[in-house]
Amino acid sequence: MTAPLVWIFFILLAGAVPVAHAMLGGTAAALLLEGRPMAVIAQRLYTPTQSFPMLAIPFFILAGSLMMSGRFGVYLVNIARLVVGHFKGGLGQVSIIGSVMFGGVSGSAVADASALGNALIPVQKEEGYPAGFSAAINSASSTVSVLIPPSIPLILYGLVSNVSIIDLFVAGILPGVMLGLGMFGAVWFVAYRTNLPRSPLAGGFRAFRSQIWMAIPALLMPVFVIGTLRFGIATPTEVSVMAVAYALIVSGVIYRDLTLTGIWRALGDTAVMTGAVLFIIMASSTIQWILTAEQVPQALTEWVIGAFSEPWMVILALNLVMIVVGAFLDLPAAVLLLGPLFVTIGQAIGLDPVQLGLMMVVNLSIGLYTPPVGTTLFISAAIAKAGIGETMRALLPFYLVALIVLLLISYVPALTIY
Amino acid sequence: MPGQDRGSGNGGGGSSPLIRATTLIRTTFDVVGRSIGAACLIVMFAALLANVTLRYAFGTGIDWAYEIHSLLLPWLVAGGIVAAAARGQNIAITLLPDLLTPRLKTVLGIAIHVVIVAISLAVLWSSQPILRASQFQTLSALGVTQIWGYASLVFAFGGMAVISCLNILRSFLGADVMGLDLEDSSFS
Amino acid sequence: QEVILAHGANPGNPRFEAAERWGEIFTECMGEGTSVNVAPSATMGDDVEMLTSATAGVINVTANSQGAMSQIVPEIGLIGLPFLFEDLESAWAVLDGEVGDMLDERAQAAGLKILGFWDNGIRHVSHMSKTVPTPADISGMKIRTPPDQMTIDIFNALGAAPAPLAFSELPTALQSGVFDGQENPLTNIYTSKIHEITPYITLTGHKYESTPVVAGMWWWSGLDEAGQQCALDATSQAGEEQRQTSLEQNQNLRETMEGEGVTFEEADRAAYQEATAPVYDTYAERFPEVVEALRSAAGE
Ligand code: NA
Ligand code: NA
Numbered sequence: 001m002t003a004p005l006v007w008i009f010f011i012l013l014a015g016a017v018p019v020a021h022a023m024l025g026g027t028a029a030a031l032l033l034e035g036r037p038m039a040v041i042a043q044r045l046y047t048p049t050q051s052f053p054m055l056a057i058p059f060f061i062l063a064g065s066l067m068m069s070g071r072f073g074v075y076l077v078n079i080a081r082l083v084v085g086h087f088k089g090g091l092g093q094v095s096i097i098g099s100v101m102f103g104g105v106s107g108s109a110v111a112d113a114s115a116l117g118n119a120l121i122p123v124q125k126e127e128g129y130p131a132g133f134s135a136a137i138n139s140a141s142s143t144v145s146v147l148i149p150p151s152i153p154l155i156l157y158g159l160v161s162n163v164s165i166i167d168l169f170v171a172g173i174l175p176g177v178m179l180g181l182g183m184f185g186a187v188w189f190v191a192y193r194t195n196l197p198r199s200p201l202a203g204g205f206r207a208f209r210s211q212i213w214m215a216i217p218a219l220l221m222p223v224f225v226i227g228t229l230r231f232g233i234a235t236p237t238e239v240s241v242m243a244v245a246y247a248l249i250v251s252g253v254i255y256r257d258l259t260l261t262g263i264w265r266a267l268g269d270t271a272v273m274t275g276a277v278l279f280i281i282m283a284s285s286t287i288q289w290i291l292t293a294e295q296v297p298q299a300l301t302e303w304v305i306g307a308f309s310e311p312w313m314v315i316l317a318l319n320l321v322m323i324v325v326g327a328f329l330d331l332p333a334a335v336l337l338l339g340p341l342f343v344t345i346g347q348a349i350g351l352d353p354v355q356l357g358l359m360m361v362v363n364l365s366i367g368l369y370t371p372p373v374g375t376t377l378f379i380s381a382a383i384a385k386a387g388i389g390e391t392m393r394a395l396l397p398f399y400l401v402a403l404i405v406l407l408l409i410s411y412v413p414a415l416t417i418y
Numbered sequence: 419m420p421g422q423d424r425g426s427g428n429g430g431g432g433s434s435p436l437i438r439a440t441t442l443i444r445t446t447f448d449v450v451g452r453s454i455g456a457a458c459l460i461v462m463f464a465a466l467l468a469n470v471t472l473r474y475a476f477g478t479g480i481d482w483a484y485e486i487h488s489l490l491l492p493w494l495v496a497g498g499i500v501a502a503a504a505r506g507q508n509i510a511i512t513l514l515p516d517l518l519t520p521r522l523k524t525v526l527g528i529a530i531h532v533v534i535v536a537i538s539l540a541v542l543w544s545s546q547p548i549l550r551a552s553q554f555q556t557l558s559a560l561g562v563t564q565i566w567g568y569a570s571l572v573f574a575f576g577g578m579a580v581i582s583c584l585n586i587l588r589s590f591l592g593a594d595v596m597g598l599d600l601e602d603s604s605f606s
Numbered sequence: 607q608e609v610i611l612a613h614g615a616n617p618g619n620p621r622f623e624a625a626e627r628w629g630e631i632f633t634e635c636m637g638e639g640t641s642v643n644v645a646p647s648a649t650m651g652d653d654v655e656m657l658t659s660a661t662a663g664v665i666n667v668t669a670n671s672q673g674a675m676s677q678i679v680p681e682i683g684l685i686g687l688p689f690l691f692e693d694l695e696s697a698w699a700v701l702d703g704e705v706g707d708m709l710d711e712r713a714q715a716a717g718l719k720i721l722g723f724w725d726n727g728i729r730h731v732s733h734m735s736k737t738v739p740t741p742a743d744i745s746g747m748k749i750r751t752p753p754d755q756m757t758i759d760i761f762n763a764l765g766a767a768p769a770p771l772a773f774s775e776l777p778t779a780l781q782s783g784v785f786d787g788q789e790n791p792l793t794n795i796y797t798s799k800i801h802e803i804t805p806y807i808t809l810t811g812h813k814y815e816s817t818p819v820v821a822g823m824w825w826w827s828g829l830d831e832a833g834q835q836c837a838l839d840a841t842s843q844a845g846e847e848q849r850q851t852s853l854e855q856n857q858n859l860r861e862t863m864e865g866e867g868v869t870f871e872e873a874d875r876a877a878y879q880e881a882t883a884p885v886y887d888t889y890a891e892r893f894p895e896v897v898e899a900l901r902s903a904a905g906e
Contacts, residue, residue, distance in 0.1 A: 016515050016526065017533050018508035024537050039662045042545030042571055047651050049492040049567075052484065052772040055462065058494060062459060155777070158799075161616075237775065241466040264456065268501070271455020275498020276507060282495070292649040293610065340616055340647050469769075473748075473784065479769030484753045551661035554716040555654065555677045558755055559770075564658070564677075 002294055005030035005287065013372055023283035023373075030290050044286040048278060052237055053152050057110055058274040059240035064115025065266040066247040071255050081201045089191020090199040091124045092137050096187060099141035100148065100180045109331070109368055113142035113376035114273060117383040125384065127197055132390030133190065136369075139380035139391070140398035141183050143365040146331065147176030153364070156335045157357040161343040167354050171416040175358055175409055182401035190397060217250045277375060281330050284373060288329065301341045311349040315410050318342060319363055326367025330375065334364045355416045359409050366402050369395060437593045440584045444504045447577055451501030454573075458494035462487055482559040489560065489567045496570035500577035528589050531582040538579040545571055609642045609825075612650035612659070613669035619793065620855060621817055622646055624724055624848035625669050628819075628840045635836035660822040661717040667821045667837070669724060673754050675818045679712045681896045684889060686813045688760045688882035689875060690904050694728060694856075697814045698849060700903040708899060719826040722841035724817035725852040727791030731812070732804035734786055737871035739808060741765070741881040750776055750788040756885075757789070760812060763882045773798075780804060791815065792859045793852075801868050810873040812882075819845070 009026030013019065024041060031038050048054055084093040098116045117138040124134040146153050154168045190196070252258040300321060308314045325334050339360065346356040369377040371388060381391050409415055469483035502508050515523050545568070552564035611628060615621035629642035650656055650665055653674035659665045676683030691697035700706075701723040710720040731738055731749070738744040745765035751757040753770040761768035771779055779785060780803045787804045789812070795801050819841045826834065860870060890897040 012533065014514060015530065015533075017530050020508070021534050021537050024541065025533065028537065028540055037547075037663050038540070038544030039547045040659075040664050041541055042548040042568070043651065043655060043659050043662065043664050045541070045571060046492060046548075046568060047655055049495055049570075050488050050652065050655065052487055052775065055466075055487050055491060058459060058491075059463070062463075158777070163799075237772075238466060238470045241463055242470065244463055245467055267456035267459055268452035270459060271452050271494060271498040272501045272505070272507060273498070275451075275455065275495050275500070276502045278495045279499050279502075279508070289650065292645050293643065295643065344617065473769050476767075478767055481753060481755070481758055481770050484770045484772055547662035548658060548664075551658045551717065554661065555658065556680070558673075558677055559753055564654075 002030060002290060002296060004033050005290060009287075010372075019373060019378075020279040020283040023280070023287055027283075027286040027290060034294075036290075036293065040289050041286050044289045045282045047285050048281045053155075054278070054281075056152070056237045056240040057277065058270055059237070059244055060112075061114045061273050062266060062270040063240065063243035063247045064118050065270055066244065066251060066258075066263070067115075067119075071251075071257055078201055081199050082205060085200040086198055087188065087191070088198055089187050089196040091120065091127055091129065092133075092187040092191060092196065093184060094199075095120050095124075095137045096141045096144075096180055096184050099144045100176070109143045109146050109365060110277060110375050110379065112145045113138055113379045114383070116142060117380050121380070121384045127199060129196060130194075130390070130394065131384040131386035132394040133194075135377075135380040135384035135386040135391040136394035136398060137183075137187060138383070139369040139374070139376040140395060140402070141180070142376050142380075143368050143402075144176050144180050144183070146361055146365050147172045147179060147358070151361070153331050153335050153361045154357065156332055157339050157360060161339050161353055161357065163353045163357055168357050170418070171354050171358050172361070174415055175362055175405060178408070178415075179362070179402065179405050182405055183398060186397040186401050190394075217254050273379075277379065280373060280375065280378075284328070284330050298341065301345055305345060305348065311351070312411070314345065314349050315351065315359075318345065319359070319406065319410060322360060322363040323366065323370075326364040327370045328373050329367070330373070331361075331364050331368055334367065335360060352413060352417050355409070355413050358416045359406070362402070362406050362409055366399065366406070369398070433593060434591065437588060437591050440588050440591075440593070444581060444584055447581055448501050448504035451497040451499070451504060451577070454497030455494050455501065456497075458490040458497065462490050462494075485557050485559045488557060488564075489562065492567045492570040493573075496574035496577075499574045500581070503578045503581045524589055528586055531585045534582040535579050535586075538575040538582070541575045542572060542579070545575075607640055609640065609667065610645060610650070610665040611642055611667045611669070612645040612656050612665050614646075614648040614653055614656070614671070615669070616647050616797075618797065620848045620851040621669055621724060621726070623851065624844045627844040627847060628667075628669075631843050632836055632840040635839060636833065657718065657820070660820060663822060663824050665822070666825045667721070667819065669817050669819050671726065672815045672818065673752060675713075675820070678716045678718065679709060681712055681893055682709055682818065683754075683756050684893060684896050684900055685816055686754075686756045687889065687897070687900065688763075688812050688885050689879045690900065691728070691811075691814050692904075693811075694725065694814075694849070694853060696904060697728070697816070698723070698725070700900065701816055703903060705896070705899050705903050708896060713820065714823060717823045719821045719823055721819045721821055721837055722845050724819055724841075724845045725849045726815040726817045727793055727852060727856070728811045729789050729791055729813045729815065730795075731789045731808045731810045731873075732787050732795055732800060733806040733808070734780075734783075734804050735806065737806045737808045737869060738810075738873070739871050740874045740877050748784070748786045750779060750785045756889075757813060759885050759888065760882055761789075763885050764878075776800070777803065789813075792856055792863075796859050796863060801863050801866065805868045807863070807868055807870050808873050809870060810878065811875075812873075812878065 005026040008029045009022050012022035012025045017025070027041060028038065031040060081090060081094065084090050084097060087093050095116060098120065099112060121134045121138055125131060145151070151169070151172060154172055157163065158168050248258065304314060304317045304321065308317055322334070322338065325338060342356060342360065343353055346353060368375055371377065371392070377388070377391065381388055384391075465480060465483045465486050469480045473479045515526055518526060549565060549568050549572075552568045555564040556562065557564065609632065611625055613621055613625050615625070625644050625646065629644045633640055633642050645665075651659060653671040654677060656665065656668040657670060657674055657678060660668050672682055672685055685701070691700070706720070706723060713720050731744065733747065736743070738747065741764050747766040749761055749766050749768050750771045751761060751768045752773065758768045758770065769785070776788060777798060777800065780788065780800065788800065789810070790800065795807070801807065821837060826837070829837065864870060886897065
């Protein structure tokens with residue numbers, strides 16, 4: 001049964017055992033009690049490291065690390081300030097804009113959370129933002145990137161559900177923008193109430209003019225990445241590699257602040273960050289094996305179909321299941337696990353598979369900033385050096401926004417099917 | 419976390435030779451882990467960039483460019499995991515230690531590292547059939563057997579077990595225990 | 607006992623249905639006390655990982671892929687020699703015969719028992735803007751291939767420009783125009799909507815692919831004779847049905863895709879065979895025995 005897995009996992013987690021070890025402990029206990037082969041653990045730990053799309057994570061982390069180590073980061077922040085700095089909580093709005101722009105090209109929320117978080121969270125904290133609020137903005141807004149194309153989870157959903165990936169990409173844009181706007185509102189609301197500073201660039205455009213030439217490469221960065229993807233030079237993983245090359249060229253040739261020490265430090269930090277994040281993804285893949293072996297998803301499906309008579313109730317039930325599963329499983333893993341089953345349920349109640357796909361990705365991306373296993377949450381909290389508790393409190397308005405968007409997508413087909 | 423350098427300096431200058439030795443071993447794990455990770459990143463970066471350039475400019479590609487990650491991504495991750503462990507930077511939820519007295523905190527710290535050692539050894543022990551099976555699998559373009567990739571698990575979990583043992587030893591010697599040093603080493 | 611049968615196919619794929627059938631037939635044949643847990647959609651890992659799992663005792667049986675399997679038994683890749691089989695039926699006849707036994711013998715040495723071969727279809731070329739009925743048409747074509755040496759050799763011999771890419775990246779890469787086209791069985795083309803991007807399909811049938819159904823030796827050798835027979839029967843019976851579905855689906859898919867505006871054309875098989883002859887010479891040097899056996903069996 002999966003009960004010992006859940007209990008032991010939570011006990012170890014509460015005892016401050018590292019998350020990945022707690023998962024492995026739960027899996028090991030479940031395997032022993034069921035008399036299943038322990039070799040599952042090594043096998044499943046290895047699985048995520050064999051995924052080519054997974055490579056985008058370290059390379060986007062590296063690109064962010066390289067760019068932000070020099071003056072590049074300062075210029076990028078200056079531009080965003082010039083645009084939205086005059087709002088209350090202007091630097092928070094810069095995070096949202098950054099997520100839509102930057103994130104809109106990466107396909108991976110985790111990569112965004114680390115690239116943007118490293119650039120913006122330290123500056124926000126200098127301006128007096130509570131660490132928890134900074135972490136909250138970053139962990140929630142970075143999930144916009146899995147809705148605006150390209151998106152690794154949407155590609156995965158397309159593959160498991162036989163839905164056109166182009167349709168999914170097109171359908172993702174509107175929900176992504178809705179989520180971005182909603183979060184913009186959330187930041188504005190919090191900033192207004194807690195009186196966070198406006199952060200206009202000192203001297204405005206006039207003072208910035210002398211720097212404008214130096215800022216052009218920073219402005220071109222998202223254009224470069226979008227262009228590379230949309231106009232056919234490379235796939236998302238390769239774009240992550242090219243982003244590294246771009247960062248090297250810009251800081252080496254234009255800013256001339258690239259040093260061997262800086263490169264070495266960026267490489268080492270990327271390795272540590274990749275290790276810490278992938279270890280959790282790897283450990284959750286062992287849990288996924290047990291859920292599959294115990295046929296938990298199937299049992300869940302049968303129960304859902306049997307228990308609810310009305311389509312709207314089934315949709316609500318699917319959403320509730322995903323909220324729970326998303327809290328524990330990584331987004332791609334949850335899409336792979338639930339996708340095939342939910343498509344069957346969706347067909348039974350006449351739910352459009354494109355709409356279902358967007359519903360799944362919007363829902364499961366909330367799990368990225370929901371404990372016990374929230375990758376963008378952990379990354380952001382780590383960068384901000386914020387506690388999980390204070391970050392979660394600061395996340396409340398963002399949960400609200402995400403839930404409203406989720407409800408709209410779940411019950412208004414016109415938002416995803418044109 | 420990035421930009422933080424706390425590999426050395428822990429354990430204090432005037433401490434016993436045994437504590438200094440554990441600090442040295444831990445620092446070595448940190449440097450080795452980061453070096454392995456950095457080397458893997460550089461090789462994969464070069465291969466993929468060369469491949470995409472070749473494909474765009476000449477319509478050709480390097481056939482192993484899409485296979486190299488199945489060998490090097492596991493090693494990048496293993497290097498990172500070991501370095502993170504050496505720095506006490508594994509992601510954990512540390513609500514409980516916050517509530518404890520320093521003395522109980524040390525006891526909990528020892529318990530956590532005992533759990534980590536036990537789990538790491540269980541993974542190592544149970545990975546044997548997988549390691550044997552992987553000897554039969556040859557990566558088609560590289561011509562290397564998969565055991566070279568799976569060996570990264572041995573490094574990762576062996577490294578974590580050794581580091582946790584060192585930390586247990588350190589707390590009996592009265593030095594700091596990594597992973598509970600909340601100010602700058604924990605993720606939560 | 608609980609038997610885990612894992613595979614990478616999704617609902618709607620003939621392999622998915624066949625795996626379900628395997629479970630039914632095997633359970634019934636073994637009687638009380640045996641259950642089969644069919645794990646679809648790569649939930650137990652991708653093809654390569656499932657093979658490791660089967661060898662190591664994590665799962666019992668996997669309906670796998672020729673490409674992954676040839677990482678363990680390189681000779682299995684030879685089933686994909688260019689233009690080897692006239693049609694699906696002749697491919698099946700060869701695999702069910704002596705050649706199949708030969709491959710099984712080599713697999714057993716690596717800890718895997720081949721229970722039989724299901725179908726994975728024959729591969730065809732799809733292009734963004736034209737059909738490629740002759741080798742001259744395909745020359746210079748930028749074509750995505752799996753990271754599979756045989757496929758790369760075939761398209762190099764044809765003067766095309768093959769470049770390997772992960773399947774998960776393929777739709778994005780095609781849309782962005784990095785490639786002129788790709789090659790896959792019709793089922794894959796249709797279910798991944800690749801025909802929406804590359805609506806010109808040439809029925810080259812350049813490479814046959816099977817779905818080897820393999821069991822871990824640890825489990826196989828622990829079965830009594832009756833149990834082994836049950837496993838073999840379940841594999842061949844489910845496989846027979848799966849092959850029929852494949853045949854029908856191939857026919858239906860062509861019509862369906864034509865309905866969606868896809869252009870089909872037959873390829874000049876003789877010309878293609880001639881152009882890819884050097885590939886045989888390369889592989890005959892490395893695996894003389896099996897290449898010879900395959901050639902003579904396919905020629906019959
Ligand atoms: Na995106
Ligand atoms: Na979560």
